[in-house]
Amino acid sequence: MIPYIRAREIGLTFRPKNREPVRAIKGLDVEVGRGEFVTLVGPSGCGKSTFLNIVLGLLRPDTGEVQIDGRRITGPGPERAMVFQEFGLLPWRTVLANVELGLELRAVPAAERHRRSLELIQMVGLTGFERHYPHELSGGMKQRVGLARALATDPEVLLMDEPFAALDAQTRDLMQTELLQIWEKSKKTVLFVTHSIEEAAYLSDRVVIISARPGRTKEIIKIDLPRPRDYEMRLTPQFNDLKLRIWETIKEELLVRAG
Amino acid sequence: MRGYREREPFILGAAVIVLLIALWEAVPSLVTLSRGMALFFTTPSKVAATFWRMLVNGELNRHLYVSGLEFVVGLGLAILVGLPLGLLMGRSKTLDALLDPYVNALNATPRLVFLPLLILWFGLGIWSKIMIVFAGAVFPLLINTYVGVRNVNRVLIDVVRSFCASERQIMRIVVVPNSVPYIVAGLRLAIGRAMLGVVVGEFFGAPEGLGHVIAEAASNYVVDKVFVGVLIFMGMSLVLTMSVKKIESNLTRWRPEETKTF
Amino acid sequence: MGLGAFYDQHPRLILGVASIAVLEGAWELLLTYVVAYNPFFLTKPSLIAAAFNQQIIQGKLWKDIAISSRAFALGLALAILVGIPIGAVMGWRRRVEYALDPLLTALYASPLVALAPVLIIAFGVGLTAKAALVFLLSVFPFVFNTFAGVRATDRVLINVVTSFGGKERDLYLKVILPSTLPYIVAGARLAIGRALVGILVGEFYAASEGIGFAISQFGDTYRLAEMFSGILVLCIAAVALTEALRKLERVVAPWSAEQTSR
Numbered sequence: 001m002i003p004y005i006r007a008r009e010i011g012l013t014f015r016p017k018n019r020e021p022v023r024a025i026k027g028l029d030v031e032v033g034r035g036e037f038v039t040l041v042g043p044s045g046c047g048k049s050t051f052l053n054i055v056l057g058l059l060r061p062d063t064g065e066v067q068i069d070g071r072r073i074t075g076p077g078p079e080r081a082m083v084f085q086e087f088g089l090l091p092w093r094t095v096l097a098n099v100e101l102g103l104e105l106r107a108v109p110a111a112e113r114h115r116r117s118l119e120l121i122q123m124v125g126l127t128g129f130e131r132h133y134p135h136e137l138s139g140g141m142k143q144r145v146g147l148a149r150a151l152a153t154d155p156e157v158l159l160m161d162e163p164f165a166a167l168d169a170q171t172r173d174l175m176q177t178e179l180l181q182i183w184e185k186s187k188k189t190v191l192f193v194t195h196s197i198e199e200a201a202y203l204s205d206r207v208v209i210i211s212a213r214p215g216r217t218k219e220i221i222k223i224d225l226p227r228p229r230d231y232e233m234r235l236t237p238q239f240n241d242l243k244l245r246i247w248e249t250i251k252e253e254l255l256v257r258a259g
Numbered sequence: 260m261r262g263y264r265e266r267e268p269f270i271l272g273a274a275v276i277v278l279l280i281a282l283w284e285a286v287p288s289l290v291t292l293s294r295g296m297a298l299f300f301t302t303p304s305k306v307a308a309t310f311w312r313m314l315v316n317g318e319l320n321r322h323l324y325v326s327g328l329e330f331v332v333g334l335g336l337a338i339l340v341g342l343p344l345g346l347l348m349g350r351s352k353t354l355d356a357l358l359d360p361y362v363n364a365l366n367a368t369p370r371l372v373f374l375p376l377l378i379l380w381f382g383l384g385i386w387s388k389i390m391i392v393f394a395g396a397v398f399p400l401l402i403n404t405y406v407g408v409r410n411v412n413r414v415l416i417d418v419v420r421s422f423c424a425s426e427r428q429i430m431r432i433v434v435v436p437n438s439v440p441y442i443v444a445g446l447r448l449a450i451g452r453a454m455l456g457v458v459v460g461e462f463f464g465a466p467e468g469l470g471h472v473i474a475e476a477a478s479n480y481v482v483d484k485v486f487v488g489v490l491i492f493m494g495m496s497l498v499l500t501m502s503v504k505k506i507e508s509n510l511t512r513w514r515p516e517e518t519k520t521f
Numbered sequence: 522m523g524l525g526a527f528y529d530q531h532p533r534l535i536l537g538v539a540s541i542a543v544l545e546g547a548w549e550l551l552l553t554y555v556v557a558y559n560p561f562f563l564t565k566p567s568l569i570a571a572a573f574n575q576q577i578i579q580g581k582l583w584k585d586i587a588i589s590s591r592a593f594a595l596g597l598a599l600a601i602l603v604g605i606p607i608g609a610v611m612g613w614r615r616r617v618e619y620a621l622d623p624l625l626t627a628l629y630a631s632p633l634v635a636l637a638p639v640l641i642i643a644f645g646v647g648l649t650a651k652a653a654l655v656f657l658l659s660v661f662p663f664v665f666n667t668f669a670g671v672r673a674t675d676r677v678l679i680n681v682v683t684s685f686g687g688k689e690r691d692l693y694l695k696v697i698l699p700s701t702l703p704y705i706v707a708g709a710r711l712a713i714g715r716a717l718v719g720i721l722v723g724e725f726y727a728a729s730e731g732i733g734f735a736i737s738q739f740g741d742t743y744r745l746a747e748m749f750s751g752i753l754v755l756c757i758a759a760v761a762l763t764e765a766l767r768k769l770e771r772v773v774a775p776w777s778a779e780q781t782s783r
């Protein structure tokens with residue numbers, strides 16, 4: 001089977017002015033099947049965000065290439081959308097106008113844009129807040145807007161960079177479950193980044209563990225848990241075994257860095 | 260009826276202003292001014308009377324028109340030049356580096372120093388005033404636009420780029436809206452500078468305009484006429500500044516925190 | 522280190538210097554070889570340099586600079602002595618704020634420079650009138666920035682110091698002063714610009730000496746190179762003072778990132 005997203009031998013070095021170059025990633029291999037949910041975990045600074053930005057098409061790798069459906073990507077494209085960690089909402093636009101952003105840039109007619117955005121606002125449970133500005137929303141609500149905005153353009157691939165990191169623990173649990181429901185309905189391909197081992201094990205089909213900087217693929221762990229998953233599943237021994245396996249692999253990397 | 264507590268700020272503020280005016284009015288009856296002082300001393304009631312007379316006999320019309328014209332054209336030119344240049348400097352590192360020495364030096368220097376030069380180049384008519392108004396007003400606009408562009412959150416640009424936006428769309432959707440509050444704050448500063456340009460520009464050998472009225476009245480020691488001119492300038496500045504402040508508070512509706520510029 | 526590597530490390534510096542050099546060079550060459558210019562109307566860098574040498578290096582202008590500096594320093598000192606206490610009391614006592622804020626805000630927004638003729642009638646031509654004008658223009662930034670600084674003092678810090686048994690004196694010295702000082706220095710930067718305006722207007726309008734007088738005199742007598750050298754002196758002084766205060770801002774408030782306003 002040819003994977004839907006295929007990243008081979010990706011390497012990228014940042015060359016900031018007046019400072020030493022930073023080799024962010026080196027030899028990163030990731031493959032994601034169509035409709036699969038894959039999560040990247042790894043120590044802070046190992047290049048996860050850098051990698052997502054490469055897949056999104058905002059950064060160009062020095063070595064290797066990313067293919068989607070067999071075609072090499074050279075820039076942003078309509079089949080991909082990102083949910084950003086810090087939400088990235090335009091503060092001067094209402095919720096509705098923020099969700100419409102991608103459709104607007106795709107020159108979708110206003111009426112169609114409206115209809116589709118309202119649909120997604122309802123799906124993420126924000127009906128009634130269409131005319132609110134981002135600063136009037138809670139963190140969880142802002143992230144729902146970010147999710148709705150990414151889904152509005154109906155991308156094949158959803159990239160998510162620590163989307164729930166800024167949320168409190170309960171909101172986070174809630175959002176995870178909702179994300180799973182949305183994903184199971186829409187069958188999108190998801191590439192997810194998190195620092196939470198629990199989150200990775202709960203959401204993913206496979207977890208890719210990345211080494212300390214310069215990041216490369218260290219291990220891939222398959223999460224063989226039945227779907228649909230729910231909160232109770234997190235209390236099972238299998239789930240805890242998987243968490244432990246992920247943790248032990250990451251711990252080696254954290255020690256490499258500390259040592 | 261609301262209590263005193265709630266209205267205390269207004270009552271105290273108004274009381275001080277009324278008291279000062281009353282005190283000024285009362286000076287001649289409280290102290291005997293020396294002969295020389297008495298000649299030049301004026302009171303609010305005399306100033307008001309003179310203002311009324313000048314308004315009714317149409318003496319002010321022409322001067323108001325000329326000063327207004329200089330202000331509007333000079334400020335308009337400053338906007339036409341300052342905003343695009345600020346946007347470009349904010350987006351292009353090279354242009355920024357090339358122009359920064361001039362912008363920095365000219366912004367630190369009071370542009371009034373160029374008044375004699377501008378009078379030499381553009382004569383005593385309205386164009387030398389328009390140019391000094393322009394020179395004063397263009398920098399706050401340019402610099403505030405620049406700061407607004409530079410302060411745009413990188414993530415927002417990434418978001419828009421990720422939806423395949425062109426550089427022009429990035430400008431329209433992120434950069435320009437982000438700069439609007441800064442530009443309006445710059446406009447508030449620019450209005451003050453422009454007014455200064457009109458006043459001082461017209462002091463020197465201008466044939467007409469409110470500044471000319473002040474200067475001429477002063478050289479003839481007609482002090483109440485001087486104050487009429489001063490008060491018109493103050494009134495106009497206040498009205499304009501307040502209107503821009505109003506716009507600012509409307510604009511910042513989407514902002515959690517007030518932008519405060521001193 | 523090669524030139525290329527040097528450029529990579531200091532692109533802004535190199536581009537800035539290059540941009541000045543190219544502009545001066547083009548100006549000089551254009552007027553020397555291409556355009557036949559009227560010397561009563563235009564001048565070129567080499568002539569300005571010669572005039573600068575004669576006026577500054579050989580000291581013809583120093584007397585004027587000294588005279589202007591006295592009025593500048595006197596007015597500014599007075600503005601500090603009056604402005605900071607008023608601002609502090611306004612920040613500390615609500616009632617005083619209510620009473621003074623409308624009046625002072627209105628005056629701050631007005632082109633008070635229009636009062637220059639009145640001051641000259643009242644004080645006569647010379648040091649007093651100029652210093653009074655400088656004071657009038659530069660006192661408000663001190664008032665409002667001190668006010669803002671005192672207001673912005675963190676209540677929690679005050680509680681912390683009191684809870685450790687700090688006395689009123691400790692409050693002033695350890696909390697209020699350090700947190701207000703950066704605001705005052707930022708205010709001083711604004712005040713300097715306005716003070717220079719005061720000097721220039723005072724000396725353009727009625728004076729027989731001083732740097733402003735010299736510049737306008739050179740203009741009246743069509744000595745362009747000399748006029749430009751006078752402008753250059755003022756520009757250098759303004760930039761030096763502004764940069765010094767910006768340094769000072771970093772010294773008194775190393776914890777706060779550099780202010781974005783210029």
Ligand SMILES: Nc1ncnc2c1ncn2[C@@H]1O[C@H](COP(=O)(O)OP(=O)(O)OP(=O)(O)O)[C@@H](O)[C@H]1O
Pocket residue numbers: 014015016022023024043044045046047048049050051213
């Ligand atoms: N624009 C940049 N210029 C220079 N260095 C950068 C840049 N962006 C990232 N880096 C460096 O590259 C490395 C990888 O960064 P990246 O943000 O991809 O890490 P990450 O895995 O997402 O970390 P975290 O988990 O903390 O978000 C880091 O060391 C970072 O300092």
Ligand SMILES: [Mg+2]
Pocket residue numbers: 048049050161
């Ligand atoms: Mg990251």
